[in-house]
Amino acid sequence: MSGEPLAGLRVLILGLGVAGRSAREACAEVGATAVVVDPGAPDADHADLAEVAVAGFDLCMSSPGFAPHHPWVVAVADAGVEIVSEMEFAWRVRRQGIPWVLVTGTNGKTTTTQMVGAIAAAGGLDVAVCGNMGVPVIAAARERRDLLAVEIASLQLHFTSTLSPHAAVCLNADEDHLDWHGSVEAYRADKARVYNLVQVACVYPAADAVVEAMVADAEVVEGARAIGVTLGSPAVSQLGVVEGLLADRAFHDGRRTEALELGAVSDLEHLVAGAVPPYLVTNALAAAALCRAVGVAPEAVGEGLRSFGLDAHRTAHVATVGEVHWVDDSKATNAHAAIAAFGGRSARSVVWIAGGQAKGQEFDDLVQRVRDRVRAVVLIGADPEPLASALAGHAADIPVTRIEPGDTVMEQAVEAARRLAQPGDTVLLSPACASFDQFRSYADRGDAFAAAVGALEA
Structure with missing residues (x-):
């Protein structure tokens, strides 16, 4: 096991969520003293940082809920205490000898990370699929595994410095979490950290010049290669x-003259109704590249993809009622994810339920790219202004129904969408925003949508 460098140290933990609790447990295991500060957790050691002598700590693990400009984070930095992310802490207490692969991006992280898990398992590896999707990476890092497939968000990359994965991918880097990062440039700079100290393969979408530049600028372990997916x-x-075949010209000896078959686009057909959307193919290729970088056999790629199932609330077909298709894409918590959900839908065929916590995003590009496919919009956000302004500016001809906040917001939204939809249309819940203004989580929002649609069938 690793973690010995933390033995005897005093560790300050900001936040007692999943990450904070895992860090506290790991400190006890490695012989470090943990002190937790969280105003909302009764079992924290302190409710306010003012109660703590910050300068007396050797290290601070800051949970993702604390932005770099948060007064507590600033105070810790001013005291000269090193601040690390959940991911960096996990790396420092990890079990040695187990490769990590990292997946980040504005959209597609969870799907791609879970695809890595399915492919690696098909290849006979004992893989932990962990990180930003719920399974705490600190706990997973201390288990006996063959591979860690880690979903990592920009918030978790900010205070990450020594993590050295076998392979990593940034799927895309559209704007998101601007309220946390402060600017698009800062957000993308943190995304780019995913490629730091990569040992084997920096995987990137070959058509994305922004991400390709991240790879070009990364400080990697000598011998690491740039691997594009197209x-x-x-x-x-x-x-x-x-x-129609997924092909590898990166991880086999004959790559200069021939491609190695890994699977087929048709291996993904069970995931969606109709044609396989391009983003799913890109996700599958990225997952395949990460797995090939750690030695997974080529035939495991197709086998893993055929057994794979999409995460709930990601373009999930809920029901068809009166020839109208109801689709739950509540996991689309940013504009980039919502754009992907519109892929392949025909003109003026979508009644779009959108809105929520905007996180500092602007929606002009989103509206411009989807407006031709939208029949009507139902807005559910507690603050509708960012989306409403974009719609007024770029799609003034599309009718917009505003649903006021309240306990029955989703039921009212579904009823409004039912009135607006025509036979053959899709009612698409793809909010492009976080859920926390009116729901506990994106899953809670999706469940509320499914329940309201179910009531239409009753």
Whole structure:
């Protein structure tokens, strides 16, 4: 086991959520003294940082809920105490010899990380799928495993410095969490940290110049390679698609002259109704590249993808009622994710339920890119202004129904959408916003949508 460098140290933990509790347990295991500060947790050691002599600590683990500009984080930094993220802390207390692969991006992180898990398992590896999706990475890092597949958000990358994964991917870097990071540039700079100290493969979407620049600028372990993924025929050091087959020209000896078959686009057909959307193919290729970087056999890719199931609340078909299709995409908590959900839908065929906690986003680009497919919009956010302004500016001809906040907001939204939809339409819950203004989580929001749709069938 690792963690010995923390033995005897005093560790300040900001926040007693999942990350904070895992860090406290790990400190006890490695012989470090943990002191937790959280105003909302009765079992924290202190409710206010003012009660603590900050300068007396050797290290601070800051939970993602504390932005870099939070007064407590600033006070710790001013005291000269090193601040680390949940991910950095996990790396320092990890069990040695187990490779990590990291997945970040504005959209597609969870799907891709879970695909890594399915492919690695098909290849015979004991893989822990963990990180931002719920399973705490600190706990997973101390288990006996063959591989850690880690979903990592920009908030968890900010205070990460020594983590050295075998392979990593940034799927995309559209704007998100601007209230936390302060600017698009700061957000993307933190996303780029996913490639720092990569040992084997920096995987990136070959068509994305922003992410490709992140790879070019990364400080990696000597010998690490840049591996592109493309929806077209792959060049050398890429994975791509050839006549419907997923092809590898990166991880086999004959890559300069031929591609190695990994699976097929049709391996993903069970996940969606209709044609497989491009984003799912990109996710699958990225997951395949990460697995190939740690030595997973090529035939495991197709096998893993055929056994894979999408996470709940991601373009999930809830029901068809009166020839109207109801789709739960509550997991779309940013504009980039919502754009993906519209892929392949026909003109003026979508009644769009949107809105929530905007997180500092602007929605002009989103509205411009989806407006031709939208019949009507139902807005549910406690603060509708960011989306309402974008709709007024770029889609003034589309009718917008505003649902006031309240206990029955989703029932009212579903009823409004039912009145607006025509046979053959899709009612799409793809909020492009966080859920915390009116719901406990995106899952709670999706469940409320499904329950309201179910009431239509009754």
